[in-house]
Amino acid sequence: MSEQLPTTQKKTGLSFSSKRSLTGWGFLLPASLLIAWMSFYPMVRALILSFQTGPGSRLTFLHPFYQNYARMFKDEMFRMSLSNTFIYLIIQVPIMLVLALIMANLLNNKKLKFKGVFRTAIFLPCATSLVSYSLIFRTLFANDGFVNTILLNLNIIEHGINWLGNTGTARFVLILALIWRWTGYNMVFYLAALQNLDYSTFEAARIDGANAFQLFTRVTVPQLKPMILLTAIVSTNGTLQLFDESWNLTNGGPAGTTMTMSHYLYEVSFQKSSNFGYASALSYVILLLVAVLALIQMKVGDKR
Amino acid sequence: MKKVLVLALALLLTFSFVACGSGSKDKDASSGKDGGDSQTLNVWCWDPSFNIYAIEEAAKIYEKDNPGFKVDVTEMAWDDLQTALVTAASSGQTEELPDIFLCQNNAFQKNVTNYPDLFVDISDSEVDFDQFAEAAVGYSLVDGKNYGVPFDNGTAVVALRTDILAEAGYTLEDFTDITWDQFIDQGKVVLEKTGKPLLSGIAGESDTIAIMLQSEGSSLFNDDGSVNIANNEELKSAIEVYQRLVKEGVLLEVNSWDEYIATFVSGSVAGAMQGCWILANVQSADDQSGLWDVTNVPKVAGVSGATNYSAQGGSSWAISSNSANSDLATDFLAKTFGGSVELYDNILPKTGALSNWLPAADSDVYNEPQEYFGGDAVYAKIVEYAGKVPSVNTGVYYYEGRDAVSDAITKSLGGADIKTALKEAEDTVKFDMGQ
């Protein structure tokens, strides 16, 4: 992957470099050990659990052991939640990241006034508690809510739309809510990354006569690639594990058509007659999907 | 970075001082936190103006004969309590559980069946279960053994705005002991004359259907626990009634709990059908005082065993088997929630918590006229209803059944055939059960 490091290593000699590599491992050690202890060990336990069934702590191994996984293929609710989650992923993540990039770029303008106010305002949604945000989105999109009132007054629609009562519109509201909530969050990372950019490349491009749009697409975006990759992986991961909005905003309805995979996982674990074996199997499928997508994104985006 | 760190620490310190200053009062109250204190019971429940208040009042009464007795209540929303219960039970770390916890009636069978080690069998204790409403005891009865002391009464009521009824030429009498057919006919008249639906409900939730179903003495599960959805005639007739209610506009569907409460608090809907605990919400609009009254639920015509009585929700106290004080806990519950008229008299005015313990209904407090409900003694009425509610089996898979039927109703309102939708629902529940 890296082209610059081998050259530095050659310069400094082999014994140094192996000693340095050891120091490097030392740097990684605390974080890696913590992850191994707090994430991988429980993950292994969850894997074992995914081959078992039964309530509470009275678990027994399944015969054949992959029965929980086979069960998924016949599970209508799971199939529904899987396709819902992918719909959200495909529509929401690209829109959100592009919006965040544009906003970060606009806010990075030195001459812009009230920058601090704008930045804080746009960041606010992700600091706002879910309780208030789901309450207000439901109020806005209620049958006699704000949105319907405006659309009716502008004569765009003839009858109020039952936003949260129909599958298509409920998904739309959910995606809108997601974009609203997380754009500011991603913007924060882009703003931080813009700080580290090489200013001279901008000057050079400007002298060459590039306009604002060209500067953005040809200079800013390519340099932000590592950060865009990171946010893309994190957003993909976040969307595939999406729980809050499905739970608070639509409660999965109507008839389960907006429910996400993690919401279903939570229901299987705690709401319904709890079945941790099956829930663990579901979580490994989510893990697999996220991992594959992350791998693709890294292959596409991580060429230095 | 150093500056940032220093600032962060400074911020933390300031905040902690502020917090300590304002929190010192609460600290004193909880400083007597036990451990091995044999006179203190730990309790988990969730509503300060309802069940927390009730158990603290109960402790005061019990303390008179047992000096030094105390309860230490941890407030925990029901969903959280259920999650904590499952987590503790599944990881085998039950030491963290309290002596007593409150459990939703609908989840009681599920929890006892899945985690029998968590519950204490109190069938042979001093609690006299014959003195409780039969339907209320039924929720915590598993394999003929009692695991819970009924607390919160979930008897279903229809609360109506008498002023709106009068506008359409009706009185409460016209809505008492009637069938759903009559209810719908009269509801259409009310809608025509006042523009207001009689009821509202949350789309995609089956509370209304569940009330109708229990009034018919039926549930989604047979007594042996097997699913009873696809060929359940009572369910089918309940769904048909519901569809007509929605189609005729007598029941307004909304999308969330907040919207549902808003429909009658703002006066855009003339009534509500729910467990009697809904009255606390009904009474929150001061400007509607004196305009409400309460009656029983309509019955489904043409079904044998159909009644005008039903229930929705409610909760019961359970004793945790890991409790070192389970004898004390049982005695406490038996002498208060299962034996003290004084307790129920004390808690009724402030909480509206109605008794499932039938002897409490004879007390004067229950027969007092309620100003908010036009001077009617609604509490005595409701306890009388409570004794007539048919007892049904909620089953271990109550939530699976409820969700599957809710989906079926949504689909059938969208035009799908009821029979097919119910068949699918039954298959879904069977799938969930076939682990």
Added chain:
Amino acid sequence: MNSKASNISAYVFLILAALCSVFPLYYMAIAATNTSVDVIRGTLLPGTHLFQNFSNLVAGTPLGIAMKNSLVNATSLTILSLVICSIAGYGFEIFHTKGKDVVMNILLLAMMIPFASTMIPLFRMFGQMGLVGSTVAVILPTISTPFLIMLFRQSSRDFPHEIIEAARIDGLNEIMIFFRLFIPTMKSTYSAAAVITFMGAWNNYLWPRVILLQKETMTMPMLISNLKAGYVTDYGMLMLAVLICTLPTVVIFFFFQKSFAEGISGSVK
């Protein structure tokens, strides 16, 4: 492109975005000044009930305790997390080898499994250690996150290697290079990471709820959850609690934002 026109359109766009973003906060603030019935009826005008809501909140809930617990948990987690993850991220990039890439990819897996499924094993571990209910148990699982490690690794790519080489020749050891050169240079990344980590820890709900079973250890999100648990929700009081719960994150953001967003002020190189 006309720069004036593009300037105006930038302002219009930003003002619209800011208004949309702030509206729920406005709604929250309005609701906090109204009675519950008025909130439910959908009022959008300020009411006179703010003081009443506040005294109800202080009298009815352990607001001080919850605020203190949330601050202690979130602040200690943020500091520990930043130090441990940035050291690792730096190590991955600066001492880059093929082997470390493999390790990084493995660590990334840890981010991808839903928390709900590792919760039971984690609870058992802490139960066996006798740590249920402790601050340690709340923060330990989220101190080291692949996300932060990766954030610092990606940012380290812009950190000039010549500086490191120069420092090595000057005789600084690797740890001193990290603390004296890397941390001050990467101020913007640290600030962004601090905001995000603090916010995540502050709002974290599921795990603290399960592991903190005593009322003395209650955090703000739990307090809010309890407020809407009963049959009757006091929406005015609830919204005030939500507002109070939002403030610390906003303050932290406001405080840190200068360092991660001052406009491209010149290169670090």
